[in-house]
Amino acid sequence: MILVLGSTGKIGRELVPALLDRGARVRALTRDPSRARIDPRAEVAVGDLDAFEPALLDGVERVFVLTSGHGSDPLAQEQAVLKAATGVSHVVKLSTTGVHFGQTDPISLVHAEAERAVREAGPDWTILRPGTFMDNRFAWLHAVRGDGVIRVPEGDPASALVHVRDIAEVAATVLTGDGHAGKTYPLTGGEALTTRQQVEILGDALGRRLTYVEEPEAASRARMLGFGWPASAVDGIFELKRQSAGKEEIVFDTVRELLGRAPLTFADWAREHAASFA
Template structure:
């Protein structure tokens, strides 16, 4: 049995059906099964990792996909999984650990990685770069204003498709030979933010205005429009400052492991074009 934590997250939503399609028995964790949209073939479990009886929660599972909100409890969760007899942990981390970033998000992942390595079971670490799905943050302003606002100096990025991350996780969870491996995962090319907007414009079928704004304006927008707390905005900009020098770096891991090129940003844009056309009437 493979137990997927973070089953309703960006990667988890793609991972659960991928594992099921590969013939695995899957248990999926969510806080609220009534609201979660999880593949009905999975055994859906409702629990809060903050308060759950962890050894009981892992009973019957032998492999675990590990991702939790905030990452601070992943050491305790990994140790509880070990006590319950789990034999393999696959931890979703971030490429910032590879590059030695010291922002709070990356530090939390690095500490969780170490805890997973020390917990006892075999482990595999996945370190993706920025997700293509992060561009859903543009939904509101594209729908309402036909405009994308980005902070000045936003770097080129080798964005990775979440289904490619899920495919690598599926491979690590269902086949041997990945124990003790750490995989950096990116897409196959780095695109500037302006290039990404052009790709999305082409997929939608209309020009989208591209606007760079100072960090102060970007901070105000995140707080006002998206309701981000100050600490989340601070964490975002700390992460962006540290990743700017290497966000363009392309790793060949996806192609090497899956035997085919990673999905492209134009692929993603075509898949999701309808979502960006909903409100705008031009």
């Protein structure tokens, strides 16, 4: 049995069916099963990571550790799961490439501490460090549906964006296969794209011209705060961007090595989700 945390999130919703298709038995954790859309082949378990119940691990051999950001302390959530995982044989932890590059922004530091906890917990472990998700470009949804002007902070770095399906398939491979214990895998897409190129690719998929505009950081910050984002989260995002400049564009070949195929492209992603932007 494999327990999947974050089963309804960006990665989890792809990971659960990928594991089931490989013949694995899956227990998918969710806080609210009435709202969750989980593959009916999976066993649905109700639980809250802020009050993790060790019984959720009964019969579980492997765990995919991903915290959703709900609750006040994601690190404490992961530590609670690891403390209860005494009978588990293998833990796969989702981290970030920021740790690979030694970044000290708040997001990377939390993941670095969580990685340390995973290594010290006792079970075999594998750590996945994906870069920026293609799904993050859903942040452009309202702009595309509105005036078609995509506003980004000045100096927004080029990025080797990674498709969440590739992350999920790598996770499924690691969770159902052997030879991955003690390994750390950085994950990116197959090409680095500037933000302007991303906007052009999305426009091509939609069959319309989108306008790319760079704006001062202060304007972007004010816009994010206007969305209701906490100031600490906005600060963390900008610090992450500053520290990842020149690093996000580095391409790792891990997806191809582990899956035996090329990573999905941003053009693939844009075509898949074109209807969402219409």
